[in-house]
Amino acid sequence: MANRSFTAFSSKLSKRIADSLTAPQASRQVRNKRGTRGLRETSAEIGNVSTSTLSRVENGNMPDMETFMALCDWLQVRPGDLFLTDYQPQQLDIDEEIVILLLGDKRLEPETAYALSQIVKATYRYLLE
Secondary structure: OHHHHHHHHHHHHHHHHHHHEOHHHHHHHHHHHHOOOOHHHHHHHHOOOOHHHHHHHHOOOOOOHHHHHHHHHHHOOOHHHHEOOOOOOOOOOHHHHHHHHHHOOOOOOHHHHHHHHHHHHHHHHHHHO
């Protein structure tokens, strides 16, 4: 049950990322940081991102959430820095922020990060009541 919930939430969050991520901004930053190094070398440096995925991102395609977080970590940028803002800061729901932060921790499996986020969200809601 928890795994299905994680999958559904991850899919919803990935769609939201894809809908508001600025592909030109992400691809430009990746291309600039990679410089003259090859895709294989850069892919190995980032970790868990294939050369073909890296190439697709550089060509303006949207990455999945795990790749997006790995690229943000490698680029040393906050995830919100790559979102469309229409001159306003991107507002993420507390649920999304918690999951993004926990999924960004490479020491945690995605399912564990999601389970932890559920515990934190429940505690947060309880404290607000």
